[in-house]
Amino acid sequence: xxxxxxxxxxxxxxxxxxxxxxxxxxxxxxxxxxxxxxxxxxxxxxxxxxxxxxxxxxxxxxxxxxxxxxxxxxxxxxxxxxxxxxxxxxxxxxxxxxxxxxxxxxxxxxxxxxxxxxxxxxxxxxxxxxxxxxxxxxxxxxxxxxxxxxxxxxxxxxxxxxxxxxxxxxxxxxxxxxxxxxxxxxxxxxxxxxxxxxxxx
Amino acid sequence: xxxxxxxxxxxxxxxxxxxxxxxxxxxxxxxxxxxxxxxxxxxxxxxxxxxxxxxxxxxxxxxxxxxxxxxxxxxxxxxxxxxxxxxxxxxxxxxxxxxxxxxxxxxxxxxxxxxxxxxxxxxxxxxxxxxxxxxxxxxxxxxxxxxxxxxxxxxxxxx
Numbered sequence: 001x002x003x004x005x006x007x008x009x010x011x012x013x014x015x016x017x018x019x020x021x022x023x024x025x026x027x028x029x030x031x032x033x034x035x036x037x038x039x040x041x042x043x044x045x046x047x048x049x050x051x052x053x054x055x056x057x058x059x060x061x062x063x064x065x066x067x068x069x070x071x072x073x074x075x076x077x078x079x080x081x082x083x084x085x086x087x088x089x090x091x092x093x094x095x096x097x098x099x100x101x102x103x104x105x106x107x108x109x110x111x112x113x114x115x116x117x118x119x120x121x122x123x124x125x126x127x128x129x130x131x132x133x134x135x136x137x138x139x140x141x142x143x144x145x146x147x148x149x150x151x152x153x154x155x156x157x158x159x160x161x162x163x164x165x166x167x168x169x170x171x172x173x174x175x176x177x178x179x180x181x182x183x184x185x186x187x188x189x190x191x192x193x194x195x196x197x198x199x200x201x
Numbered sequence: 202x203x204x205x206x207x208x209x210x211x212x213x214x215x216x217x218x219x220x221x222x223x224x225x226x227x228x229x230x231x232x233x234x235x236x237x238x239x240x241x242x243x244x245x246x247x248x249x250x251x252x253x254x255x256x257x258x259x260x261x262x263x264x265x266x267x268x269x270x271x272x273x274x275x276x277x278x279x280x281x282x283x284x285x286x287x288x289x290x291x292x293x294x295x296x297x298x299x300x301x302x303x304x305x306x307x308x309x310x311x312x313x314x315x316x317x318x319x320x321x322x323x324x325x326x327x328x329x330x331x332x333x334x335x336x337x338x339x340x341x342x343x344x345x346x347x348x349x350x351x352x353x354x355x356x357x358x359x360x
Contacts, residue, residue: 026264030259030263034259034263039254044257048259048263051263052263052266052270053270055267055270056267056271059271059274137251137254138254157251161218174209177208177209177210180212181209181211184212184247187247187251188243188246191247191250194250195246195247195250198246199242
């Protein structure tokens with residue numbers, strides 16, 4: 001009989017010196033972390049760097065780890081803080097560059113090609129429509145203010161509950177609900193054409 | 202329930218995260234309010250659209266890079282040795298405080314104290330000086346006889 005050890009149990013085993021448990025945590029959370037960070041910082045390479053930094057910090061903190069909160073709350077708090085700091089630093093960098101050099105091209109979609117295979121879409125036109133649709137959704141998320149974006153991503157994709165997300169974002173649950181409401185209001189306006197067609201059906 | 206109160210419940214309603222009582226309240230409001238009904242449907246549609254985004258796979262070297270980062274971490278000392286060896290920052294601050302204390306001590310040395318036993322010697326020395334003025338000792342009688350007269354100007358004499 002095999003039992004799945006909980007995140008907290010795995011982390012306590014890491015604390016006790018079990019490297020294999022760290023590998024299991026790495027395997028369990030690398031995908032959610034990379035995707036969360038990718039949607040936060042909009043760069044695949046940067047998202048991977050940040051996700052690696054999250055795991056490094058988890059490893060560094062192993063000896064002081066106390067299971068006082070859910071493991072995912074702790075993990076995504078580290079990830080959110082790193083993402084927000086990175087966005088802030090990146091903003092300053094951009095500002096410095098813009099003062100020195102002219103902007104040559106809009107590199108917004110630089111490395112944001114999702115892993116899809118064209119062969120799955122024999123109808124090229126249909127494929128382009130789908131791509132445009134995904135791009136529109138991605139851009140709508142990217143345009144959200146950072147904290148609203150983090151709230152939506154943690155709520156929608158990580159399926160964390162309000163209490164966890166509010167701890168990650170260090171706000172009250174009522175503030176979080178209002179944050180999410182505003183985010184969804186913005187999204188339904190940004191995605192109005194897609195929303196309208198899906199509500200009609 | 203008002204439309205404003207709906208703001209904090211509508212998303213949880215759409216996600217199916219409301220308790221039975223709250224859900225019934227929301228549904229009752231939705232029956233009467235077309236605007237909130239539309240909003241609930243549109244929030245549901247937004248949620249479905251967000252589900253359409255594909256997940257990305259971490260690169261093949263992801264785990265190897267995490268392992269490399271961990272391997273580059275300095276090894277921790279054993280706890281008793283770490284306790285004996287102060288952290289570099291604390292040691293630096295402590296040394297700095299020690300140097301500052303020594304330096305301040307040397308800068309603010311107390312002024313030399315005058316022993317009380319020295320004072321009479323000074324007074325006696327004054328008396329000796331005064332009494333050693335020959336013209337003064339000559340005039341001492343005249344001074345005591347005539348208090349109103351000023352002391353005559355005298356040139357100090359070399360000792």
